[in-house]
Amino acid sequence: MTYQNPLDISSPQIAITGLGAIAAGGSSAVELWRNLAAGVVRCGPVPEYLFRTILNFPVFAAPQNCLSERARALLAETCPEFRAESVSRTILLAVTAAAEALDQAGIGATGLRQLRVGIALGTTVGCTFHNEEYYIAWRDNLAPDLAPVHYYLGGNVAAALHRLLGTSGPALVVTNACASGTDAIGIGRNWLAAGQCDLVIAGGADELSRVAYNGFASLMLADTVACRPFSHDRQGLNLGEGAGVLVMERQDSAVTRGGKILGRVRGYGSAADAHHPTAPHPEGRGLKTALAQALGEAGSEQIVLVNAHGTGTKANDQAETAALASALPEANAAAIVSTKGFTGHTLGAAGGLEAIFTLLALRDGFTPGTVGCSELDQGFAVRPLLQSEGRSLSGRLGLSQSLAFGGGNAVLILEAAS
């Protein structure tokens, strides 16, 4: 399957000028990248500040206080009446990541107010109503106080960020399950290409929830020890939480205002498996289509790094490697890694975090291996890197891909600035 660059949607160069992140491994993109390279793994029992459980599936939890000082300082200017307890943990994670990304982009409160700002964020847990106390009281006809309902109605993470940052422009929450963050970045790219806004804050954010934790347990997709993506003995995923956010602008605008270009979004593809409600197509049918779309936009330059979805479930890792072998001509030469052994599966945040790791690896010319993988599954058609096999990278183009419940697939091709 060959795709032409679809008209002019990717013609304007879309620059990345800011990165921000928070997850179990660190409270900023800088800290996360340092700890990923060092192989620091913060996987453990569910902390009591999140929820209590009798199950023994470990998670990757972000710090209890997940609103950074940088985010507090920004909010003090943009929303002085802000109270952390008035918004969800998902929103706090998103604000922390956004504040770091905006800071790196050199855009403060005043700058934000002067721009048309698009906000596209992916989430899964962040859009649902999971207040158990309210639900139980309602079910028992106790007419509980309605505050949790209003909290839920105020919880749209993109609208909340506009409100908190004092910005205006397009807003969208993508709920494409585990591909949400990747699709949100692709959508933000499209908005900029179409001239719908001046600057985009895009990525994903998700908090750990008891329902999702139990849901993955009941689907028998969770591992009882730290996950081992691509390993011969992999038994499933570990859930995680966090946020990963990019600031993007048209390159000409970024250059004009003196912003530093960190990289570019060179391609985006999104396609459905149309196969099964929860399992991926065994040969990665939709992923192959998404890869072909994204590669068609990016041109002929070689991909040197693949940040795979790599959850550590049997079906995902098999489908994903099959699709890469089929749809990526340089699959055998590229460094293929998963970073979920470092972050856990952060669901709607995963695409944002992994796009950041992709760009930072390309920038540094080095990728760590796959955390948690010490012996590969020999049945794969391509060979991902073991944890011990960090590799130097000799090119500037990499891809980050996500596969989702429901059969969604999304691919970004990213270029590090030279």
Add this chain to the structure above:
Amino acid sequence: MTNQVAVTSALRLTMDHAVVPQLARELRRADDFIRLAVVGGYNALAVAPVRELAPESRGVFIGTAFGPLETNFQSLGSLINDGEGQISPTLFSHSVYNAAAGYVARLLDFRGPALTVTDYGWPFLLALEEARLAVASGRVERALVLGVEVYSELLADAYCRSFAGREVPWHKGAVVWVLDRAGAVASRLARLESVTVSGSPCATGDYLTREAERCRYAGRELTPDRHTLAAVESLSDLVNILPPGSADEVSWECSASFGKAVVRLAV
């Protein structure tokens, strides 16, 4: 952005729409959210022009405010009643917002993008704009755009208690459009020129009451029914009655305390 985008089907439906036999078996475990999406998509495509297209060139775009909220609560109930690790796998997988897009993609064989977006204001219009961009850019040839709402009993109780026992104004339903690249098909409906949605901070209860919501078209003002799909239901009706050649461009506007939306059509 060079392709013009034609609306080739626009309809609204409720749970009363029959499920055709060829879908009934596949939908036997589906919740109402999924059922409305699949049945709505099937019916909208049935009246759209026939096109021989690769499945990869067809995309699904769903916008929803509340998603599969009832199934979400059933999952929660299963966790509370049955204990940890015992949530029904089917309930849990159907409580994920994009489950409906996955069903539509699989049962109607759409293998391009399958996007689900959520917003409490005008989620259908947000999905419509993403679909329009996809067709205009050539990323897809045909887009199936759905606004689906099923609400929940918990939400209905909250509404009634918040607003002095008023009757719940909503119903389970869907608005479904098909967009095609103009020129590839003959359409008796309008071309979709642009969709602009801008949000405004508001009291959270406004998303339920929608009291200040007003629609305007050609100097006329309409107060839609007070539920999430009402305004876009009226827009769908408008698209179906616009006489070809009646005007160069039609602007449909909707305003509410939570924002403003403008849809520009050419007929």
